[in-house]
Amino acid sequence: MPSKTLTFVFAAERGAPAPLTEHRCKAAVPVAGKYRVIDFTLANCLHSGLRQVLVLTQYKSHSLHKHLRDGWSLFNAELGEFITAVPPQMRYHSDWYRNAMDALRQNRYLIERSPADSLLLLDGGLVYRMDYAELIRSHREQGGGISCPLRQAGPGTASGGMAVEVDAEGRIIAMRPPPEAGDAYRSTMGVVLIDKALLLERLETLAEAGEAEMAAGMESSMESGADLVTQLLSPFLDGRAFTPSPPVAYGFGGERGRVSQDRYWSDLGSTDAYFRANMDLLKADSPLDLYQADWHILTYQGQYPPARTVPGPSSGNEGIFVNSMLAAGTVIRGGGVSHSVLYPQVQVEDGAIVDEAILFEGVRVGANARIRRCICDKEVVIPAGAIVGEDRRADAERFAVSDEGIVVIRKGQSL
Known part of the structure; x- marks a missing residue:
């Protein structure tokens, strides 16, 4: 039929x-x-x-x-x-x-x-x-x-x-x-x-x-x-x-x-x-089932190396991630990622904190930067030490901010 x-x-x-x-x-x-x-x-x-x-x-x-x-x-x-x-x-x-x-x-x-x-x-x-x-x-x-x-x-x-x-x-x-x-x-x-x-x-x-x-x-x-x-x-x-x-x-x-x-x-x-x-999708019992064995969601995936965590080059601290999704090619170098969704080839540098964030392909988060409740479009670069998502008034002067306080950094936007 x-x-x-x-x-x-x-x-x-x-x-x-x-x-x-x-x-x-x-x-x-x-x-x-x-x-x-x-x-x-x-x-x-x-x-x-x-x-x-x-x-x-x-x-x-x-x-x-x-x-x-x-x-x-x-x-x-x-x-x-x-x-x-x-x-x-x-x-x-x-x-x-x-x-x-x-x-x-x-x-x-x-x-x-x-x-x-x-x-x-x-x-x-x-x-x-x-x-x-x-x-x-x-x-x-x-x-x-x-x-x-x-x-x-x-x-x-x-x-x-x-x-x-x-x-x-x-x-x-x-x-x-x-x-x-x-x-x-x-x-x-x-x-x-x-x-x-x-x-x-x-x-x-x-x-x-x-x-x-x-x-x-x-x-x-x-x-x-x-x-x-x-x-x-x-x-x-x-x-x-x-x-x-x-x-x-x-x-x-x-x-x-x-x-x-x-x-x-x-x-x-x-x-x-x-x-x-x-x-x-990060909930223990997600409302959307992505894991049904005979109902895979197909897509295009680049041929990137596996995601990994490595110690920070300066601090020696281990890169960590908690309750997050990490796509291929992502590397966490001594930074910390929690309750976040990271697309391919994201880089999180030493001492950086990423919390409740969505980082599109190719995003770079510099050393000791902090980003919270934020969406970063493709290839956005967060400079070392930058802070996003902690001061709504300051964020609204630079970025789009939603009704519920979600910061959106547009593709190609510089900080």
Whole structure:
């Protein structure tokens, strides 16, 4: 059944957290010590047997294209398998992708020529694990035109998505912005499965509306999975379009499927959300299972030497790390690292202290420097003796500081 499904991964938006998306799109933001955000969606596709994947790209896409080339060139073209980046084709107008529906419209010819009978539409800027094969199987059992996975949301869960009302038969009958606070609710999660004929019918309706009317009615952006789901489902809920039956809800994190049911989902929608998502992985009982033996998250990894700790050249103190993630090529020379996530080729020098920090590839922390509750983008150099994260007012004069006090040092920013 997955072989009859064409997959679109929407990875065209800048998205959040803004300081980390100045040089890359959200889907290409590093996460969890070695991955990019899009790796989670693509790994879900791989393990679900989906081998025909089109990645819609746009905003500062070079980093993402390079990652797809280096890390995801693993399908066999001779068998009709592919993961292909698709920038705006401009077949109907000369603009970039305006939003999700316009992106599908610009690539209508790819949909029409595909032998698939259904399309799986995914937001590539989210972190979660899901067996899409079971969604597809459920969709065919239900016989509806659209299936939409829903997660349980509310206090203590990640924000993002739209609140959804479901009737007793599991059909989606209403959709609205999520409540600001209060009770739990069902939420969309940036995933929609739709019959090919139904989607083509919807695209034809948009084409018949005329360019001016369509542009006026397509004011939403490419900025989130909520936009993707809203644009697809709204016409079928307010009577502007019709299906054999209303969209069908599919429970995220149920018993079906091969993936262990951690039920984790995050849209990394702010600097604080991004920081918390990474820190969550350091908990003894992490809410996101990265260690399921038959559900590995694939990525590109440079051929770096193993991470190691060595004594400091001046002090002779041993390099130490406590409850942290260390990627290949990282060296701690007499410094101390605790509750932190270090990407490849990070250097922590003698006497330096790194606490509750996220250090991207190639970051250098000088001798006797102290950094706390900080995110350092690629190749940032922290000078010897520098202090970051201990004086919010001083930090705000030099760096971006989040609502919860997380300091972000941008790529290429000097201290």
